[in-house]
Amino acid sequence: MELTPAELTVLGLVVERPQHGYELEQVIEQRGIRQWTEIGFSSIYYLLAKLEKRGLMAAEHARGGAKSRRVFRATAEGRDAAARSARALIADTAPTPHPVLVGVANSPLLSEREYAAALGARLVHVDARISAVEAAERALGPVPKPASEVLSYSLSLMKAERSWLAERAQVSDDREDRPEEDARQLPGAAR
Secondary structure, three states: OOOOHHHHHHHHHHHHOOEOHHHHHHHHHHOOHHHOOOOOHHHHHHHHHHHHHOOOEEEEEOOOOOOOOEEEEEOHHHHHHHHHHHHHHHHOOOOOOOHHHHHHHOHHHOOHHHHHHHHHHHHHHHHHHHHHHHHHHHHHOOOOHHHHHHHHHHHHHHHHHHHHHHHHOOOOHHHOOOHHHHHHOOOOOOO
């Protein structure tokens, strides 16, 4: 039984601890999960219903809470399916489509100045994302190990991309605290 990344994310959060839909939304928002998977607010309830129908989770009404509030728990089958899917996704080395690669592959369509400016703009955005993830990590405090691993992996990828961009745009890696200054120094960058 294969799970989509969105299904596995929701099921994994319910395996972590039983919760209702609104709690899931809060965890997804707090951990920045939407930066690496597509789960809209309205799709949470759709995914919960779909996973419940497949027997991967069961719901019960919350005690002392709102009548409509149902707390979802993973079933044994759900835990097994989540573990299988997680194992497969971790081990899978299939290439992931990345739009920036399409742009870089077509960089001969740009002048050197335009290419450098585009790299500089991307560098500014990557620096902002790194800062946002680091701030979110500090604000979250202690998180379950899976969340910590996701943050660590995400930051590692962003920092590797930052290093690549800085090299191409001829910007020093030690200027991480002043990305807007880096962008101004690029040929063709807006001043």
